[in-house]
Amino acid sequence: MNFRFEPLSLPPEAENLRCEVREFLTEALRGMPVERRADTWTGFDATFSKALGARGWIGMTWPKQFGGGERSALERYVMLEEVLAAGAPVAAHWFADRQSGPLLLRYGTEEQRRELLPGMAKGEVYFAVGMSEPNVGSDVASVRSRAKPADGGWVLNGAKIWSTFAHLSHYMIALVRTSGEAKDRHAGLSQVLIDLSAPGVTVRPITDITGGEHFNEVIFEDVRLPASAVIGREGDGWNQVMAELAYERSGPERYLSSLQALIQMVTVAAEGHGGDRLRVAIGKAMAHVAVLRQMSLSIAGQLQAGHAPNLEASLVKDLGTSFEQSLPEMLHDVLGLEPSLSGGDAERVHANLLQLAPCFSLRGGTREILRGIIARGLGLR
């Protein structure tokens, strides 16, 4: 078969870092309510991001001259899984650390790197991602936002939607059309850097089913961008986006989102409640955690070695998000708790995760898109 997952051994420096991160988190998250821990990477807390940045744990792998730590990708992996397992509020710096920073490092101008990366690494400068548009969801290649050349720069018109925390971010990197027509599909799309405080940018929060304001519609009306706003090669944005996907789809955030549900199940069992059905459910879920962690680590190892395991990453994301979604269902099945944000710990975690779970298999490529990619990898398309 054309996919393979080798077991990975983490180097000692990564395991040593784990203890440091754990100590930090115990202090930083003391007293944090469990239902907020269940927000995991949709929890926004600038104070936490700055504290994490001060420890050198944002942009860990970036060069020191741009505020990075020049640590290995596997050390970063360990930091990430610890932060996510603890339910820390990482959303403020999340996209800067995972996507925007690495993108600027690779394709940005020297000036952009010097100006933006240190602030990102300090946990002070936040980025949003602009992919979907009104009427453009999974079919990202048909984006209609358009930047036209003007006065040695660009003028941007259009709109992006579902941009997580754009209302609290400083910049957005968006995929927009810079040449050609909609029928050209992938050709003519570019990634552009947009200052969200620029004239002509309107950010409108959209309330989600939890009642929270996580995502936004961002409207661009004659927004003037400098020539340097196009990141990388003009017209090559699609390939640049695709090259990032293995990083985005195989991280620990793709299977740990509902860990708080499992923690609550174990807590209930440890108090002597729940019986055999709960015990079996816990054991099965733990087996999934064990295997998903090894798969995710295996991909981290392949990325570190310079490979691009896109098929493997899609397999892990679909498996991982299905698992994340199964946990609140399991909690309901074996404990039968009424989800309630005013109830006990388990009820509150349950209430929050039940409502967040639908988005696990939507964000970062829907389940159907992923299965299509896997089918292509299998030679069926």
Added chain:
Amino acid sequence: MSELGNIIEDMIQRLLVDSVDHTLLERSEGGGWEGDLWSKLEENGLPIMLAEPKEKGGEFGWREAYLVAMAAGRHALPLPLPEAIAAGWLLALSGIVAPEGRLGLAAGDGLVVEGDTAHGRLPRVAWGRHLTHVVATTCDQVVLIPVEGCAVVPGDNLAGEPRDDLVFDGVEVLSAPCPPGFGTETSRQLGALLRSAQMAGAIATLLERSLAYAGERQQFGKLIGGFQAVQHMMAVLAEESAAAAMAAEQAFAALDLGRDKDFAIAAAKVRTGEAAGRAASIAHQVLGAMGFAREHPLHFASRRLWSWRAEFGSEAEWAERIADMVIPMGGDGLWAFVTAAQADPM
């Protein structure tokens, strides 16, 4: 994969790919012994590949044994090769000199040893009737039981693989103290480990056969693999195959690396067992009535999977053992338990 791994994989593929064919598989379901094939495996040293374990300077470790057990499952090898490998390893670790003959493996919970003799019942021993000796563990000993001193109660599994009960009363045995960390559970645990790799192999075969079929069968004027409904089923089958392989391989690797083998093996049996049911169901759906016909080889994999997932303990049984490991840590200790169990000892 390591160079050693490549060599082992090439060897086992070469040995099995031509010899384990439809005729041999149908014939083997009568419960006989495929002596010629076994001789070939012996000539290549496979049954004794861990008889000189890495711990004692041997060439091969469990990572290589994984490749062999996985290939055995992939080809539905109707011989107890994985069991012989594990039995040889147990003997070597405990210092018992391996006897000439055909070694098998059994769960030891029905075994009572008093001095040099033993009585009890070893349930559902793979190819028990054809073995010369069986290895099992008790709470504190590794025990070598000669089959000629046992009454054989024949049985088989869904795929016609012999699963015989061995009953004995006062049979003379060889025994030695268990290495640290071993006990009554150990031989059953090794059985579960082997089945997890065999299941990963059989699931890989289901994926391969389903892909081949989806790429040649036409309906409504196009290949069925072109239908999105089929593509998405196949994607799930590929996911289950990948997860099963990872589940099994991480457990074999845990033994080589000195990680927590109890958690790794239990997780492997749970996850491969779950994958077995899902994968068989999808493969049979994709192959339609063709896969339901005896003349199509799909069932050599699917019938084994339905048996193997229950052998040496089902998913629920191993899940309860994981629960016993993690619940005492409490909810707050869950994650630390996972990372510690999967870390290499420093």
